[in-house]
Amino acid sequence: MVRLDLTRYPWALSILRNRWPQFLLRAVTLAGFVFTILTGLFGSVVGSHNFAIIFVWIAWWTALKLFFIPFGGRSWCSICPIPMPGEWLQNGGILMPRGKGFGLNKRWPKALRGSWLQAGGFLLIGLFGALTLTSASVTAFVLLFIIVLAFVLSLVFERRSFCNYLCPIGGFTGLYAQAGPVEVRVKDAEVCASHAEKTCYTACPWGQFPLALKSSANCGLCMECLRVCPSDNIAVNLRPWGSDLGPKTKHRLDEAFLGLIMLASVLVDSAVFLGPWGQIKSAAYAIGSTPWFIFAGVFLFAALVILPGLYAGAVKLSMLMGSSRTTLRKSLAKYSQVLVPLGLMAWIAFTISFAFAKFSYVLPVISDPLGWGWNLIGYSNSAWVGQSTSISLLLQVVMLAVGLAWSSRVALRVSGTHRQALPLVTFSGIFSFSMLWLLIG
Amino acid sequence: MKKEFLARILVILFILIAVAIPFAGQWLFSRNRINTIELHARMPENGGWSIERIDAVVDEPIHLRMTSDDVVHGIAIGKSDLPGVDIYPGEFVETTFVFDQPGQYTFYCTRWCGPNHWRMRGTIDVSGEGRPLQPEPQPLFVTLDIDIDSPPIVETVPTEQVSAERGANFASLLPTYAIDRTTYLSTSPAVLWMRLRAESALFSLSDQDIWDAVAWIWQRQTTPENLENGQRLYAENCAACHGETGKGDGVMVRNNPVWDPGNHNMDKSSGSFTGEGFVRPRDSSDPKNLLGTSPALLEGKIIRGGMGTGMPYWGPIFTSQQIENLVSYLFNFAWGFTPNENLD
Ligand code: SF4
Ligand code: SF4
Numbered sequence: 001m002v003r004l005d006l007t008r009y010p011w012a013l014s015i016l017r018n019r020w021p022q023f024l025l026r027a028v029t030l031a032g033f034v035f036t037i038l039t040g041l042f043g044s045v046v047g048s049h050n051f052a053i054i055f056v057w058i059a060w061w062t063a064l065k066l067f068f069i070p071f072g073g074r075s076w077c078s079i080c081p082i083p084m085p086g087e088w089l090q091n092g093g094i095l096m097p098r099g100k101g102f103g104l105n106k107r108w109p110k111a112l113r114g115s116w117l118q119a120g121g122f123l124l125i126g127l128f129g130a131l132t133l134t135s136a137s138v139t140a141f142v143l144l145f146i147i148v149l150a151f152v153l154s155l156v157f158e159r160r161s162f163c164n165y166l167c168p169i170g171g172f173t174g175l176y177a178q179a180g181p182v183e184v185r186v187k188d189a190e191v192c193a194s195h196a197e198k199t200c201y202t203a204c205p206w207g208q209f210p211l212a213l214k215s216s217a218n219c220g221l222c223m224e225c226l227r228v229c230p231s232d233n234i235a236v237n238l239r240p241w242g243s244d245l246g247p248k249t250k251h252r253l254d255e256a257f258l259g260l261i262m263l264a265s266v267l268v269d270s271a272v273f274l275g276p277w278g279q280i281k282s283a284a285y286a287i288g289s290t291p292w293f294i295f296a297g298v299f300l301f302a303a304l305v306i307l308p309g310l311y312a313g314a315v316k317l318s319m320l321m322g323s324s325r326t327t328l329r330k331s332l333a334k335y336s337q338v339l340v341p342l343g344l345m346a347w348i349a350f351t352i353s354f355a356f357a358k359f360s361y362v363l364p365v366i367s368d369p370l371g372w373g374w375n376l377i378g379y380s381n382s383a384w385v386g387q388s389t390s391i392s393l394l395l396q397v398v399m400l401a402v403g404l405a406w407s408s409r410v411a412l413r414v415s416g417t418h419r420q421a422l423p424l425v426t427f428s429g430i431f432s433f434s435m436l437w438l439l440i441g
Numbered sequence: 442m443k444k445e446f447l448a449r450i451l452v453i454l455f456i457l458i459a460v461a462i463p464f465a466g467q468w469l470f471s472r473n474r475i476n477t478i479e480l481h482a483r484m485p486e487n488g489g490w491s492i493e494r495i496d497a498v499v500d501e502p503i504h505l506r507m508t509s510d511d512v513v514h515g516i517a518i519g520k521s522d523l524p525g526v527d528i529y530p531g532e533f534v535e536t537t538f539v540f541d542q543p544g545q546y547t548f549y550c551t552r553w554c555g556p557n558h559w560r561m562r563g564t565i566d567v568s569g570e571g572r573p574l575q576p577e578p579q580p581l582f583v584t585l586d587i588d589i590d591s592p593p594i595v596e597t598v599p600t601e602q603v604s605a606e607r608g609a610n611f612a613s614l615l616p617t618y619a620i621d622r623t624t625y626l627s628t629s630p631a632v633l634w635m636r637l638r639a640e641s642a643l644f645s646l647s648d649q650d651i652w653d654a655v656a657w658i659w660q661r662q663t664t665p666e667n668l669e670n671g672q673r674l675y676a677e678n679c680a681a682c683h684g685e686t687g688k689g690d691g692v693m694v695r696n697n698p699v700w701d702p703g704n705h706n707m708d709k710s711s712g713s714f715t716g717e718g719f720v721r722p723r724d725s726s727d728p729k730n731l732l733g734t735s736p737a738l739l740e741g742k743i744i745r746g747g748m749g750t751g752m753p754y755w756g757p758i759f760t761s762q763q764i765e766n767l768v769s770y771l772f773n774f775a776w777g778f779t780p781n782e783n784l785d
Contacts, residue, residue: 027448042463
């Protein structure tokens with residue numbers, strides 16, 4: 001399939017290989033992270049006037065779903081501040097390749113591998129989301145907790161164990177990066193075969209071996225391999241969307257689980273924040289109360305029983321319609337790819353629905369980040385509550401339609417026959433129409 | 442190695458900038474505002490006013506910079522004409538108060554922010570030269586020794602709609618004490634009705650005629666302007682609990698049990714801070730409740746507030762005239778007069 005290797009352009013290659021451009025971005029995001037925690041802790045308790053709320057939950061969360069992932073896969077992870085302090089310590093310096101620093105360098109326990117914990121973390125975010133989303137100090141504590149956790153883990157475990165196995169954002173971006181248009185791959189497999197040291201593997205903070213990369217899910221686009229390869233054999237490709245999805249890539253059961261949790265989360269978030277039911281919203285906010293326990297129960301039931309049940313049913317049906325003999329477990333894993341475009345487009349549609357209305361808060365909080373009545377750039381009082389315009393509605397419908405068509409195509413590619421694809425297409429259809437109903441209805 | 446050093450310096454520098462913005466900003470900002478008091482409004486459950494006592498000096502302006510940390514609040518000063526200000530969450534408003542008389546003033550929240558709204562009060566102590574605020578005279582309920590905690594309930598009430606206009610026709614027949622202001626203040630309509638019923642000079646009048654006369658007596662103690670002012674005060678301050686029509690079904694108390702005479706002297710502990718355990722106020726539109734009440738008793742209730750109920754004390758906030766207007770307006774509920782609908 002068509003690929004455009006960016007490293008063929010000398011300027012692009014030097015930007016990617018030089019540590020400074022990336023370092024500067026990281027230093028800025030790290031400082032921004034610290035600033036966000038401070039504003040969350042000390043700034044206004046009124047969410048719409050606090051930088052932490054608006055930047056984390058509106059600006060960044062929107063940018064991640066509308067920009068970083070669709071146009072760069074895991075690109076956010078290449079500038080994410082969370083693992084930075086630990087990684088610098090592990091490397092013994094900021095501009096150092098992997099290896100010579102502190103840390104016990106333990107391997108992550110086998111039993112905890114895969115995306116299970118990430119999916120669990122995402123569920124927790126969903127359960128407590130309403131509170132975090134409105135309380136600046138809770139947001140600050142969550143950020144603080146995450147960065148401290150990542151730091152401590154990096155001292156105990158090797159490489160980016162936190163990113164690989166724990167970070168819920170990493171679970172999210174990794175899953176959907178498979179559909180993204182950027183990949184790191186080797187240029188010529190022969191060259192790698194004859195290179196005994198495999199410096200790229202040693203250098204990779206994510207524990208990937210570029211030669212073996214079939215999917216971009218776990219490559220953090222950090223460019224370390226590119227920097228250490230003695231033969232200039234690493235390519236950074238622009239590729240058509242969804243290139244990782246197909247019958248050839250290997251998949252595990254936890255990917256299906258992660259994919260389903262993401263689908264459940266976007267449904268529940270839409271119901272809570274956009275749906276017409278005030279009670280759901282207040283139940284989601286009243287953490288610890290009986291309504292909240294009911295909300296949590298329903299959420300968990302949807303995420304752990306209904307959606308997985310429907311999905312497993314669809315996969316089982318599809319197996320019955322085919323002739324090949326595989327185990328259910330394998331098929332569940334294989335078809336998990338269908339959930340990728342489906343979920344990604346649903347999240348994009350969900351994001352569009354509120355981003356239009358809420359983006360006007362961004363300039364005012366830059367002007368007055370702590371809500372203390374400052375007016376740094378003269379925009380403090382410019383917030384207007386936007387309307388969901390008809391353009392935004394139309395875009396949401398288009399995104400959901402693209403999601404349905406795309407996931408159907410993936411179902412067809414994975415299964416090979418129309419008959420076998422049908423149950424999964426039906427599953428995608430049910431999901432897409434539920435989303436449509438929640439967003440538009 | 443030099444590059445590594447530079448990188449480390451940069452990281453530290455960026456983080457220092459991030460930390461410096463809030464702290465340096467705060468410092469710079471507060472430097473120009475040494476004379477400004479920052480006041481945060483919060484629902485009583487969230488802590489109430491961040492400052493509850495402000496000291497001021499006569500003729501020296503106090504600048505307040507205010508914001509709300511939760512819902513919309515407002516601020517006004519009791520017994521004064523200084524205009525009130527609304528306080529919106531996350532936004533800052535500034536206002537300046539100047540007092541020309543020394544004394545103790547009450548500032549209070551003017552927006553129905555929650556069931557404990559009325560607890561949002563603070564004091565401003567104004568010292569300095571000048572004629573001090575007149576202390577209010579002893580309220581009548583104290584001098585008359587009226588027990589305002591057990592208002593009587595009457596059995597004899599008008600059977601038809603009363604009319605003060607019709608009552609005016611009997612004015613010449615009435616004994617002098619009936620139209621005396623002290624009688625009005627200290628007597629309930631029901632008691633006055635009974636006294637008049639016993640007057641031999643009025644034997645020829647029907648029961649209803651006497652009710653009409655009493656209504657006329659009540660009406661002549663006030664003016665349309667005062668009634669209008671009473672109505673406005675009621676809508677702004679009382680209706681949230683007592684209801685638009687005095688039924689005791691305002692938005693703030695709809696979830697509370699209905700008042701019932703049997704439990705009026707409730708267990709004192711039940712009037713908890715959250716407002717739970719309170720019952721709804723009495724139904725003032727039921728003549729049985731209000732016609733047994735004298736203006737002095739109502740005035741006392743308003744000044745002192747309820748005991749063990751959610752009724753706030755308005756003594757420090759309303760002027761005597763305002764309370765009088767309110768009392769006059771309240772009796773309209775009992776007479777069944779419809780409030781002036783032209784009022785906005
Ligand atoms: S996995 Fe999480 S912590 Fe790691 S780089 Fe990505 S977003 Fe940051
Ligand atoms: S494969 Fe290369 S770019 Fe991807 S995470 Fe590993 S070192 Fe970074």
